Amino acid sequence: MTVTPFQALTCPLDGDPLSREGVSWRCPAGHSFDQARQGYLHLLPVQNKRSRDPGDSKDMVAARRRFLNAGHYQPIAEAVNRRVLAATPDNTLSCLDAGCGEGYYLRQLAEAAESGPELALLGLDISKWAVLAAAKQDKRTAWVVGSNANLPVEAASLDRLLCLFGFPVYQEFARVLKPGGLLVQVDAGPDHLRELREIVYPELRSKPAVDNVEPEGFRLTSTEIVRFDLTLTDAGAIADLLAMTPHLYRAKPEGRARAAALTELTVTVEVRLTCWQRHPTQTG
Template sequence: MNIIPFQHLCCPLDGLPLALADRSWRCSAGHCYDSARQGYTHLLPVQNKRSKDPGDSKDMVAARQRFLNGGYYRPIAEAVSRQVLADDPQDLPLACLDAGSGEGYYLRQLAETEGDGTLALMGLDISKWAVLAAAKQDRRVCWVVGSNANLPVASDSLDRLLCLFGFPVYDEFARVLKPGGKLIQVDAGADHLRQLREIVYPSLKPRDQGQKPVPPGFERLTSETVRFELALQEPEAIADLLAMTPHLYRASAEGRTRAAGLKTLTVTVEVVVQSFGRITGSH
């Protein structure tokens, strides 16, 4: 794919367009945001932070980076890329935001997809550690520290928006997507990581196996279940899988001890990849 600069950033304080000059993003009202030398921009005002260091920790990001770079979730990345590029007009660039991009694995896989299309990519996460890790691995993407609750992106500017295992804010998603733009959402299925969850929890709560409701402002386009068995042959990979999920922090001390004793583990990966089209006039 041909990757071009992302041009649709706006000021998180007043919503005015941001323009880049001398490694600083500025709006016409005079607000200025410096780009870090590592290749990312911090667009999360301090008043919008709920804690001093929000989002995933440095250790959680490192575990996710090791695990995903091992290729274990490649089938999910391929399904996401197919949805992004479906109905892609080859003569126009697609502006795509990953809202909750983590350390950037899915955008990197999208950028490496074979084809003649043109993409303008932005990855946003509330964790500065995640954005820093992403920027260190790929400078072609516009990496931003920010919040899904107040996306620093111009209204009606995006062709695609990804929300992968994340925290959707549908009114904001509808605002930044063009009419007819596509939201691609990935959620855990009923059996996702069941074997691991059976080890770390004394009992499992039943998960909803039906489709999620269509979010306001959207219409459902497609729904695909991606399911496969994953054989982990190294204790380090098992530890990373647990550390990159909320289960590490929700499990009891006994559950974490049982997981730490595993040498190998075969788990079911099951996710639902859904796409929704933004309805004209929905915001």
């Protein structure tokens, strides 16, 4: 199995294909983007940013890296890999992780496919800190700072697209997937991290039910619930779990203090894995 960087990138300013010239990527109109020395490419124009430093902070990325590299969410990665690698094409399988964070799930996919197809991988995140961390850990994959709302990817160029705990933009996802390509989506279930939420919030709000309304351009192929108990036996792992979630910033100081006092915690991990297939007859 060979892992190569995905190459079918486009200019974020005009949508034309980018071609590589040394450490620079250029479009026919002359827009140029230099690859950072760490190996990633910044394709998020300043006019498309909603803040100076969008996405996860440096501290959140570091917490997620420690937590995921410890293997705590390995069952989720295994479930994703099974879906991605089922019925793979005969040629190279191209896959984008849209909202890749520090790259854990693409690294797990590369390891799972050791005896399988060749992979062309692309990880994209709006956080430069996440992409930087991913590029430092894996040189085989293309890493890009960009936005799901305007993917710098050629139309109909991907076999698989991952959106894991992220923000799906189905119109863009449909555009970049090949007809018949697969979107693998993971979302938190109603009981996900319930025990932690009970500690940091004075009361829990019920999560809205998730329906299976098919996004335009897709049809539902399967759903799966991944659920298991996770026991954390040190304060550092508990702190990392809280820091990598929105609950760290949503909780009040007294709730964060209760979590910081914990030295052991068992939580329920519950996620919904949904697979959507790009309509085979649609293009563009």
